[in-house]
Amino acid sequence: MLLGAIETGGTKFVAAVGNEHGEVIEEITIPTTTPDETMPKILQFLNQYKIEGIGVGSFGPIDVNRQSPTYGFITTTPKLSWRHYNFVGALKEKFSVPVAWTTDVNVAGYGEYKLGNAKGTESCLYLTIGTGIGGGFIQSGKILNAYGHPEMGHLLVKRHPDDQFEGMCLYHHDCLEGLASGPAVEKRWGKKGVELSTNPKVWELEAYYIAQALVSYTLVLRPERIILGGGIMNQKQIFQFIRQQFKEMLNGYVDVPDVEKYIQPVGLQNKAGIIGGLLLAKEEASKTNFVL
Template sequence: MRVAAIEGGGTKFLVAVGSPCSITNHYTSIATAPPAETLPKLLSYLRAEHKKEAFHAIGIGSFGPLGIAPERSDYGVIGPTTKPDWSYFSYPEALAEFNLPLVITTDVNAAAIAESTLGSARDSQRIIYVTVGTGIGGGIVISNQLNQGKFHPEVGHMKIAVNPDDPMPEGLCTFHGNCLEGLASGPAIEQRWGVNLSDLNPNHPGNDLQANYLAQMCMNLLLTITPDSIILGGGVMQTPFLLSKVRLALREMMNHYMPQFSSEDAVEKLIKAPAFAPFSGLVGAALLAQRVI
């Protein structure tokens, strides 16, 4: 049965109609401009698809902060954000004309559902998906269900130890300075080195610095959430060799504290790349929509 899926990212929106398994075959990418520019293009695509052949639910994975509790009045409403004109944008209002069931969550939550259901963590009971890009966010899935409280996890704002060799120890998070996002997000990397991480020489110290920060994050998540799988996605993680550097740094940090994670093989099974990158959020949105039909 056809569903519509929307992944609303900080740089672009992806929208498609189909089944979860085919949702990435035909999709449209729309730049994330202010809503007055982005929304008409999104609605035009959905109207044309619905006229061609009806879809029966809409799943949305969006950047946040985002209201994710269906019983609350702010469900599907974006909170205060630096993205121009998106603060207090309401997905339910924007999509009301279709009069269909809506499932709305964060883009990382949607990606976590995709990877735990069909992707690289499909055999795991407890997974954490982390995206490392313009921002850093995380989604937790336990027994194929999103695990969260009254708000979604804010992994990117955990405090970590600043590396003494960091030339930008103050970080750039406007709220916390040198939290994880302030030190290890894409904009932090660019401000520190003047280029993307993938543009640096493989032997540049920036690679090891980034691996150190992400390994700290993985250690914190491993010892608190006790996941079977940690999936690292997002644009920064497309840097060659970064995943292997994070794995190595984690093993060194753990220092045999938990012997089951001392071997290279064990850490490779724990920390994985997403199977559906860069479409994990779109696939997850489709899966969530399918659940409410």
């Protein structure tokens, strides 16, 4: 079975053709400019193959409510040229195949759940911490959506008493994304994260906000495993700070798996999204139902 996958990002689109096992046959990367420039190249690439389904993980917000008249649209994204773009509609015009449509974090989380560091679990929370922060939750093989998809990056967190940084979020200022995203680290400290690797104060503060969020997600969702990805998590030293502060904040209130296993880095590296897209395309082509 040949399948297509598309992962959209702020600077690039990745498209791939692969099989139902998540194995990639061919892959291309296209700069993210405008729909008129980017999409024809993606469609042309996929059209070289006789694919039976397409899985898409898109930056958001997006409309994932199948009952909505704008299902399949990118909605109020800050990327102005992509606002209110009918992504699924563009694919359906070209291909008469099922399309699995979800967020970029959901496809990466699904890849990790099936073949990555959450393989073998019943439930997985995936969080990416980079240019922005977003999360997805997988339970018994199904992606959690409701009226819309979760926006986990905008969780409100308690400010550290020594942190005077105002926050970067245009909507909430000092939400999780506003205080702990890559741009927030750079603006607060005056340097990019990669230049701050040897400064433990940076990563202790970062861990303070991330650990708070993980406690909240744990209390609400009770996942079996948490996977952390994104550029910030390339600073591997941060994991020890997150796990330590998570244990202190949770304070034994509920049982969780051993924290070393509970909070994990990504296992599929930068392929999680594409692999997840292929696997979701397989499920959609097989008429598997998702939580909407």
